[in-house]
Amino acid sequence: xxxxxxxxxxxxxxxxxxxxxxxxxxxxxxxxxxxxxxxxxxxxxxxxxxxxxxxxxxxxxxxxxxxxxxxxxxxxxxxxxxxxxxxxxxxxxxxxxxxxxxxxxxxxxxxxxxxxxxxxxxxxxxxxxxxxxxxxxxxxxxxxxxxxxxxxxxxxxxxxxxxxxxxxxxxxxxxxxxxxxxxxxxxxxxxxxxxxxxx
Amino acid sequence: xxxxxxxxxxxxxxxxxxxxxxxxxxxxxxxxxxxxxxxxxxxxxxxxxxxxxxxxxxxxxxxxxxxxxxxxxxxxxxxxxxxxxxxxxxxxxxxxxxxxxxxxxxxxxxxxxxxxxxxxxxxxxxxxxxxxxxxxxxxxxxxxxxxxxxxxxxxxxxxxxxxxxxxxxxxxxxxxxxxxxxxxxxxxxxxxxxxxxxxxxxxxxxxxxxxxxxxxxxxxxxxxxxxxxxxxxxxxxxxxxxxxxxxxxxxxxxxxxxxxxxxxxxxxxxxxxxxxxxxxxxxxxxxxxxxxxxxxxxxxxxxxxxxxxxxxxxxxxxxxxxxxxxxxxxxxxxxxxxxxxxxxxxxxxxxxxxxxxxxxxxxxxxxxxxxxxxxxxxxxxxxxxxxxxxxxxxxxxxxxxxxxxxxxxxxxx
Numbered sequence: 001x002x003x004x005x006x007x008x009x010x011x012x013x014x015x016x017x018x019x020x021x022x023x024x025x026x027x028x029x030x031x032x033x034x035x036x037x038x039x040x041x042x043x044x045x046x047x048x049x050x051x052x053x054x055x056x057x058x059x060x061x062x063x064x065x066x067x068x069x070x071x072x073x074x075x076x077x078x079x080x081x082x083x084x085x086x087x088x089x090x091x092x093x094x095x096x097x098x099x100x101x102x103x104x105x106x107x108x109x110x111x112x113x114x115x116x117x118x119x120x121x122x123x124x125x126x127x128x129x130x131x132x133x134x135x136x137x138x139x140x141x142x143x144x145x146x147x148x149x150x151x152x153x154x155x156x157x158x159x160x161x162x163x164x165x166x167x168x169x170x171x172x173x174x175x176x177x178x179x180x181x182x183x184x185x186x187x188x189x190x191x192x193x194x195x196x197x198x199x
Numbered sequence: 200x201x202x203x204x205x206x207x208x209x210x211x212x213x214x215x216x217x218x219x220x221x222x223x224x225x226x227x228x229x230x231x232x233x234x235x236x237x238x239x240x241x242x243x244x245x246x247x248x249x250x251x252x253x254x255x256x257x258x259x260x261x262x263x264x265x266x267x268x269x270x271x272x273x274x275x276x277x278x279x280x281x282x283x284x285x286x287x288x289x290x291x292x293x294x295x296x297x298x299x300x301x302x303x304x305x306x307x308x309x310x311x312x313x314x315x316x317x318x319x320x321x322x323x324x325x326x327x328x329x330x331x332x333x334x335x336x337x338x339x340x341x342x343x344x345x346x347x348x349x350x351x352x353x354x355x356x357x358x359x360x361x362x363x364x365x366x367x368x369x370x371x372x373x374x375x376x377x378x379x380x381x382x383x384x385x386x387x388x389x390x391x392x393x394x395x396x397x398x399x400x401x402x403x404x405x406x407x408x409x410x411x412x413x414x415x416x417x418x419x420x421x422x423x424x425x426x427x428x429x430x431x432x433x434x435x436x437x438x439x440x441x442x443x444x445x446x447x448x449x450x451x452x453x454x455x456x457x458x459x460x461x462x463x464x465x466x467x468x469x470x471x472x473x474x475x476x477x478x479x480x481x482x483x484x485x486x487x488x489x490x491x492x493x494x495x496x497x498x499x500x501x502x503x504x505x506x507x508x509x510x511x512x513x514x515x516x517x518x519x520x521x522x523x524x525x526x527x528x529x530x531x532x533x534x535x536x537x538x539x540x541x542x543x544x545x546x547x548x549x550x551x552x553x554x555x556x557x558x559x560x561x562x563x564x565x566x567x568x569x570x571x572x573x574x575x576x577x578x579x580x581x582x583x584x585x586x587x588x589x590x591x592x593x594x595x596x597x598x599x600x601x602x603x604x605x606x607x608x609x610x611x612x
Contacts, residue, residue, distance in 0.1 A: 029545055046522065057434060058436070060436070060557060061574035063559055063572045063574070065559075065570045079548075143584075145579065145581070168262065169263060174335060194331070
């Protein structure tokens with residue numbers, strides 16, 4: 001892992017090249033975390049991958065988390081690994097919820113007009129706006145399945161993904177079940193034939 | 200019914216009606232559906248394959264048939280109740296799932312586990328690795344026509360399951376690892392039985408090799424098939440034996456410091472070409488290395504407690520409950536509410552039999568995790584299947600799928 005000063009050096013170098021890209025840095029449990037603006041996700045990931053002295057060429061894992069009720073609500077996590085120096089760094093792209101009024105069981109805590117109306121809103125089945133971020137499949141081909149999984153469960157749209165469909169849930173599924181406001185047990189029973197006739 | 204020669208939309212792609220023509224049939228690309236219930240897919244995996252004659256031209260895996268929402272269910276369970284859930288993801292390497300989750304929580308609460316627990320965990324992880332590779336070898340050889348291999352492999356697998364049953368009371372899904380250590384110390388007689396197994400296992404591996412290494416059918420089916428270059432595998436995020444078979448000596452047991460692996464002397468087997476034969480050789484060699492690790496861990500097994508003493512996270516011993524009021528209170532709190540984990544998030548990765556198994560835990564300060572995510576190696580490795588199979592015969596595709604060793608419970612979670 002880069003230590004805390006090493007992380008600040010990385011932050012400084014990214015800030016110099018792309019002002020405003022890094023929102024915050026964190027260092028907890030010996031893990032370095034770089035929180036970034038989602039608009040700069042490809043430049044930051046590309047820089048960490050290709051800049052001399054960095055070499056985070058392996059994307060271990062890409063997953064998302066829902067931080068309801070804090071803002072920004074979502075974060076896409078990129079667990080990068082430098083296999084030469086055996087170092088990990090986590091890049092967190094913080095995403096606002098794009099649908100403050102609407103969606104499944106809305107918590108009613110989001111109100112950020114700056115990002116709630118993107119120029120070309122991707123809409124989910126319920127017609128709500130979805131948060132968007134650039135796809136990193138061009139940089140890391142391994143992200144293809146994992147971005148589809150994040151889209152499937154969180155309704156985060158990856159712009160430029162070659163084949164953004166649901167991956168684990170059925171194609172006609174409605175809702176984003178890993179969001180914190182999606183209730184457990186909110187799944188209707190599909191096979192009710194026996195229940196209806198003999199139950 | 201659709202007209203011959205037209206594309207019929209199906210879930211996951213389109214199905215080209217084979218048509219009735221006779222002359223152009225030789226070169227026409229036909230889409231064939233394999234699975235989801237097919238013996239050769241090793242689980243509920245569905246493949247939509249474009250075939251030109253017998254040659255695979257394109258392939259799309261369709262997954263999700265055994266998705267059970269385990270990650271979502273974990274959010275409604277206190278931390279100690281999550282352990283049996285995550286075991287059921289990758290149901291062949293359950294000890295690894297437990298270690299990934301328990302290790303992640305231990306790092307979040309900064310709980311050091313005692314040395315004996317580290318060694319015991321190492322022993323059971325490596326036994327589980329042998330068990331997982333035995334299941335793989337038996338079923339994959341079965342796909343290639345070597346039916347007797349299944350009985351030889353499952354004979355040794357059963358002895359490992361006997362050992363698990365002796366220590367944990369269960370043959371599979373043991374819930375043996377706890378946050379802080381392991382639930383119980385190994386029983387009397389376990390060591391002798393394990394030593395017997397460790398002494399015998401290298402001879403058994405030699406038997407497997409004697410059955411397969413000069414088997415003409417097995418060799419011609421595996422050699423030179425399913426090759427993917429090392430660079431492409433790294434791009435696709437492939438880890439584990441698949442990557443090592445292509446010549447990349449990357450093993451998290453060597454790279455990162457966890458459990459008792461830094462004290463163990465073992466080799467990382469690597470291949471040269473990266474074909475299905477190398478994948479077979481690497482896994483068989485790993486079984487021998489795992490046996491060595493088990494033996495060393497057993498020799499160096501330190502005395503002392505098998506679980507941490509921190510009463511905030513670990514159940515007090517049963518004997519204290521009748522004498523100590525404080526122990527009773529701790530026991531009550533831990534069983535009813537569970538322990539709270541301060542806000543934080545962690546990604547902890549270990550080397551499972553299939554590659555990098557990562558566990559991401561997000562804690563919000565309550566007694567239940569806010570998110571549990573598993574980076575399952577089968578799920579990521581499955582992306583390499585298209586590269587392994589396109590351009591090869593459909594029979595080689597089945598061989599490559601076996602050598603890929605996906606566990607669909609882990610893929611779908």
